Amino acid sequence: MKSFLLSIILICLTSIVGFSQVTNMKVVNKLGDQAPDSSLIAALNQPSINSRGEVAYLGTDGKEIRLFITRNVFSNPTTEILAKRGTPIPGLSGLDLLKITFPKINDRGDVLFSGTLSQNLFGGLFIASDGQINKVIVDGTKTPIGGVFVDLALSSLFTFNNNGEVTLVSSVADGSSDVGIFTIKNDQINKVVANGDILADGTKLKISLQTVPAINNQGDVLFSAATELEPNKPAIYLFSQGQVKKVVGSGDTTVDGEKLDMVLSSGRYLNDKREILFSGKIGSSDGIYLYSAETNKITKLVANGDSAPDGGTFRGLSISLTPAHGALINNNRFVFRGGTTKTIYGLFYFKDGKIIKIVGHREPTPLGGVFADNATFNCAMLGAILTEKDQVVFETTITGGSSPKALIAWSENALTAPTINSANYDKKAKSLTIKALGVNSSIQVEINAKLITQPIKLISDSELSLKGNKKKLNLNKAANTNRLVLITTDGLRSDAFVF
Secondary structure, eight states: OHHHHHHHHHHHHHHHHHHHHHTTEEEEEETTOBOTTSOBOOEEEEEEEOTTSOEEEEEESSSOEEEEEEESTTSSOEEEEEEOTTOBOTTOTTOBEEEEEEEEEOTTSOEEEEEEESSTTOEEEEEEETTEEEEEEETTOBOTTSSEEEOGGGOOOEEEOTTOOEEEEEEEESSSSSEEEEEEETTEEEEEEETTOBOTTSOBEEOOTTOOOEEOTTOOEEEEEEESSOTTOOEEEEEETTEEEEEEOTTOBOTTSOBOSEEOSSOOEEOTTOEEEEEEEETTEEEEEEEETTTTEEEEEEETTSBOTTSSBEEEEESOSSTTOOOOBTTTBEEEEEEESSOSSEEEEEETTEEEEEEETTOBOTTSSEEOTTOOOOOOTTOOSBOTTSEEEEEEEEESSSSSEEEEEEESSOOOOOEEEEEEEETTTTEEEEEEESOOTTOEEEETTEEOOSOEEEEETTEEEEEOOTTTTTOOSSTTOOEEEEEOTTOOBOOOEEO
């Protein structure tokens, strides 16, 4: 009997923990959902999120890949198809899109992606903006180092900032170098660095197609390179104001006095303060470090063996398993993946010096079941997984749920819409009293489709009131004709309450 009761208690505790995680998640789209063209979605991948609550991603109907965007993912989501096979590109007469890969979205809502055009493997980079697809660059375009760009349709290593400035690494045919890193804005192409370039100190750089560039909103470009003398020891370089400078390399020392044995060649991110997030090794232990251009110092943020938020210790962590989580928010917030002694594998959020667990294998999902053991919690190649509003997006596989795969958005704040229990207007006191679950001081009140601007008095976490006559509160005179909706800061709306 005791054993049975203990089992029941454990099940209840697990359910409580699972529920608390699930309330922070919102399903963006899942397999089997209906697309805007009425087809059923048969595959989903590569989501990227911006601070406007918009998610760009790829989805198929089982035959062709289409570029989707879902807007207002945390409130009233709407989905549209931005591009698909056959979408014409202005200025490229007779050539239509054949394939679409590696989308990423910026805070303006522009979506950058690579694509193949209907002519062999001829392709390039394109941008969806203001309802139109435009060319950024295509194979055969002349480069600043001579020759032409090639194999752009196969590239994944490109990204852009909120000003629309693109950076990419590309193969070059018949140029002064075979590989280069470039920036593009308004059809103006500039060289950042090329394989074989010699710096002012005599260092000859070795640039490869595996180099992962990053760009901030000032146009600074971060990249990895080895040297001719040390080809197996990559270092991190920063291109700023026309100059290339080495900022972090093997042998550099952290503020704790530890010497870096290796700086990993992928997974480096740059913010607008020229702070650099990167992965490195001290001995055999992986760690995530921050370099500050202001102080010229390296600080360890988290490493194997450190305490994890699930009560265990980290035993494997990465921002560079794939270069997927391309974001370092300006106050040192970032997402990383890893396992702990208690979690097989999961996503973790570093904020204000603390680590929050977002999701892990075998934990409950918003679609029922659990996150599958093979879930990688991936997102778009170099697309942002994290926004300035503490929101994260990832793709996942699910075991035992209503769908086997979904794209999920997570918010640090619980995504539970308020529930209205009652609403009473006192005509004599000119006061509307609302009793509801899930209210706080930032709640908004909508009456009869109008957002009310009268001050809201929070009486408790389940009651609030507003002062004003019926006109100021947009109330109808007749009973049971008023529709009341409460709206959270995340845009979640309660069910309409009629009174």
